[in-house]
Amino acid sequence: MSAADHSLSAWSARILVAAVFLFSVLPLAVMLMMSFSSSEFVRFPPPSFSLRWYENYFTRTDWIESTLRSLWIGATVTAIAVLLGVPASLGIAKLGQRSADAALALATLPIVLPPVVIAVAMYMTFSSVGLVGTRTGIVLGHLTLAIPFVVLTTLASLRRLDPELVRAALSLGASRTRVTFTVTLPIIRPGILAGALFAFLASFDELMISLFVGNPEIRTLPRRMWEGVRSEFDPTVSAASAVVILATLVVVGFAFAVNALARRRRPSIREQTHV
């Protein structure tokens, strides 16, 4: 292969990577730009720029109420999912191979099964016990999607935990409970945080359960956005999308930052325990 050949293939590699990168990012960039358009139709380039869709989003009660409702549901779901999921992962780590596999299969199912099937199943079952059209119904539904994320991420960091640390603490006379709270949990905190983040996003972005188990009175933000696209084209959805993207990036960025900090601090934890 000649040198010319080589640089040619290096260039085609660059172009290919750039093309896929643009395909992934460009639609979102275009939408963000169009959220400042003054037109109520999709028209590119926008006739002029304005903040009318943001004004719409921030001043109309149906948009703000559904946003606050989604935040509240997301926070509730995250809190319960962490309280149930973290102990569950500690338990799974102690199970035998076969039971652990079964527990993991149960935890993976809500992630891989089609959302519409889960939502329909909950709708048909919850309707016979009066949970349809209630916030509790939506929280319970979202909870089953959120717990698996907490379990899977916490378990992943538990598996990376150095068992020597636990053994050392036990040999120094700490009780099992104390070891869990002072050794295990602080070390796996980044995994728990990542799980909490996934759990929150799983609830905050969820549409199908909100459509089937919720009703028009208890709209979540995704449901409000869905209505804004389905009935007639409402560009307020683009402003709401911009808010959702910004919120997501802030939350994800925060988690990355905390994990980076934890990684920088970890060697000192290890030193202390080994001394």
Next chain:
Amino acid sequence: MTDVRRRRGSLVDALRSDERLLVLPAALTLLVFFVVPLAMLVGISFSGDTPLAAYRKFFGSAAAMKILANTVTIAAVVTLVCAVVAVPFSLALSRLPPAYARLALLGVTLPMWISLLVRTYAWLYVLAQEGVTNAALEAVGMPGAPFPLLFNWGSVTVGMVHILLPYMLLPVHNAVTMLDPQLMRAARSLGAGSLRIFATVILPLIARGIATGAILVFILSLGFFVTPQMLGGPRNTMIATYIDVMTNTTLDWPRAAAASTVLVLGVLVCFAILSVLSRKQPQAAP
């Protein structure tokens, strides 16, 4: 009385001594609010006039069978497109300077974090009659522009590929990073051309990564609801929409449940193949 207290005491003791019991609260929650509804769904699918009536209606309906065929076809096409994009992308990525490669990988996987609804909605601005694509085509004087780019299988496919591509990219990228560059150099020094190296050295080594990604993308494609509804027209119906219509409009719950059960069975079969594939993972060479 003492009996009860003793039993209660033993439960607390058991919890204290056996950490495995910590699994129970989460497992019970999933059991009651996830497994039981699914079981009820399967039960409802057999609750028609005769146990199999709903299935007979589902499989006997030409419209439903067309929708089922559409669903499997579009899932297969989306999977194929993702593979055709992901393999060259991952190989190209491995030739870039690491800093660029990391940036590109981040850019391609970052949208995974963002709401599916938002990502699908964004395509409306790209593909609409007066959207970005048509504006660009008109600007370069493409005859026939603007084109009707939205509300057909093409726009549905593009939207689904955009959302599912990361699920193919990550396993393929993992497989590519584990390739030993010495193998390629050896093949080249023995006189093999680029195409031959790709077909006989690279492809067999990353086949497992491609298969993992393909099954993931296929499984997730089967249940898509938002994207075909938003980017497709009335004729671009997939099985998830059919289930929605049967549940909420036709109010034929047994048939909605039967269609759901068929869909779940399809997903579970693919999932079983996936877990067999990942269990047979060869140990990394020393």
